[in-house]
Amino acid sequence: MLAHQLAEGWFPTTPADQALVHQQLEKLLSTPHFSSSRRYPSFLRFVVNNALSGQTDLLKERILGIEIFGRDADYDTATGPIVRVTAAEIRKRIEQYYQEAGHDAEIRISLRSGSYVPQFFHPGKTDGQVAEQTNHPTAHAITDAQEVVTVEHPHVHAGKGFLSLRTVLLAIIVIGLAALSVLAWRALHPPVIKTFWAPFIAGEFLVDAVRMDEISRVAPKGWDRKNIEVILETQVIQGRSGPPRIAAAYVW
Numbered sequence: 001m002l003a004h005q006l007a008e009g010w011f012p013t014t015p016a017d018q019a020l021v022h023q024q025l026e027k028l029l030s031t032p033h034f035s036s037s038r039r040y041p042s043f044l045r046f047v048v049n050n051a052l053s054g055q056t057d058l059l060k061e062r063i064l065g066i067e068i069f070g071r072d073a074d075y076d077t078a079t080g081p082i083v084r085v086t087a088a089e090i091r092k093r094i095e096q097y098y099q100e101a102g103h104d105a106e107i108r109i110s111l112r113s114g115s116y117v118p119q120f121f122h123p124g125k126t127d128g129q130v131a132e133q134t135n136h137p138t139a140h141a142i143t144d145a146q147e148v149v150t151v152e153h154p155h156v157h158a159g160k161g162f163l164s165l166r167t168v169l170l171a172i173i174v175i176g177l178a179a180l181s182v183l184a185w186r187a188l189h190p191p192v193i194k195t196f197w198a199p200f201i202a203g204e205f206l207v208d209a210v211r212m213d214e215i216s217r218v219a220p221k222g223w224d225r226k227n228i229e230v231i232l233e234t235q236v237i238q239g240r241s242g243p244p245r246i247a248a249a250y251v252w
Contacts, residue, residue, distance in 0.1 A: 010122040018052050021120055024107040033093040040093065043068055043086050044118075048109065051118050059116040087116060214246050 012018045025048050028034065029041045046068055050058050058067070061083045065071040069082055077083070091111050098108060108121040219228060231248040 010120050012052065012120060012122075017122075020107055020122075021048065021052060021109070025109060027106075028094070028097060028109060031097055033097050039068075039086060040090050044090055044109075044111070047111065047116055048118050056117050061116070064116060083116075087111060088113075 012021050025045065029044065034041050034044070043064070046064070047059055050056065058064075061077050062073075062075070064083045065075060065077065065080065066073060071080065071082075091113065094109065094111060097103065098106075105123055108123075110119045110121065112119060215228070216224075231246070232244040233247040234244050235242045
């Protein structure tokens with residue numbers, strides 16, 4: 001069906017037009033998309049029939065759960081998403097049907113996300129005969145805030161105090177990137193003392209017995225069994241450092 005035709009809503013107000021919608025509904029439900037299920041045809045018939053009769057006030061999640069699925073009047077729609085799950089599956093199957101070849105010239109029945117009120121589109125109507133469905137008194141969309149949430153697992157409900165898996169993974173990725181940025185910056189901007197003394201620290205203080213002997217003279221007794229911090233000093237002339245000298249040593 002053409003995009004401009006789908007953009008123009010049509011509401012069947014005459015008995016003849018409503019009969020055409022019922023005929024299209026039964027044709028749709030007789031296809032393999034719906035014929036193998038009892039739940040989906042019952043749901044779609046209920047919402048179409050009530051929309052055509054002007055009873056859109058019945059097309060709300062709680063009422064649908066009671067009337068179609070036999071739920072108690074006080075059932076919790078938050079933990080019982082059967083209406084939302086069923087509506088989402090019906091939308092998918094309707095789209096699959098109309099995407100098949102040979103259905104462009106047919107009346108289109110649509111159940112848009114966020115509403116349980118069906119919409120109708122007639123490709124054969126002229127611009128003068130097409131009326132915006134939203135202007136019809138029986139075609140007000142009933143938006144359910146919970147409907148816009150895609151329910152992947154019907155039996156799992158995330159409470160208000162929990163973060164979604166996507167949010168947690170995104171936070172981990174952001175933290176990881178921040179940590180890598182810090183490490184990269186430090187690698188490119190080493191501390192001044194490390195720049196000056198890296199050769200001495202690695203070459204002289206770790207393997208040179210003379211340097212280790214110097215440390216032992218300034219360090220307290222028993223330093224070799226504790227943590228030690230060695231303070232070095234030197235003179236820097238015109239950006240070049242002289243040989244290091246041990247100024248102090250601290251252990252803990």
